[in-house]
Amino acid sequence: MAVLTIKNLPDALYDRLKDRARVRGRSLNREAILAIESALAEPGPEATDTFLAEAAALRARAAIAPVSITDLDRAKRAGRA
Numbered sequence: 001m002a003v004l005t006i007k008n009l010p011d012a013l014y015d016r017l018k019d020r021a022r023v024r025g026r027s028l029n030r031e032a033i034l035a036i037e038s039a040l041a042e043p044g045p046e047a048t049d050t051f052l053a054e055a056a057a058l059r060a061r062a063a064i065a066p067v068s069i070t071d072l073d074r075a076k077r078a079g080r081a
Helices: 011-023 028-041 045-062 069-079
Strands: none
Touching: 011 028
C-alpha cells in the first residue's frame, strides 16, 4: 500500500479530523482515508456536463410552448370550478 504524508495541514483541520475519528471510534488514519474516499466519490464536473447535456436534449424533445400568464390564470380558474 502507498503511504501519504500531508505537509502544512492546518491545525484546525487536523483537530476536526481527530475529533471526528474519536467520536466515530476510528483511528485518525482510517478517518482520513474515509474522508478522502468520500470526497472523491462525489460527481465531478464531467458528471455535471453530462447532466446538463441530457437536460438540454429532454427540453428539445419535449418542445413545449411557453406558458403565458393568461394560460396560468385560465388553468387556475378551471381547477377551482
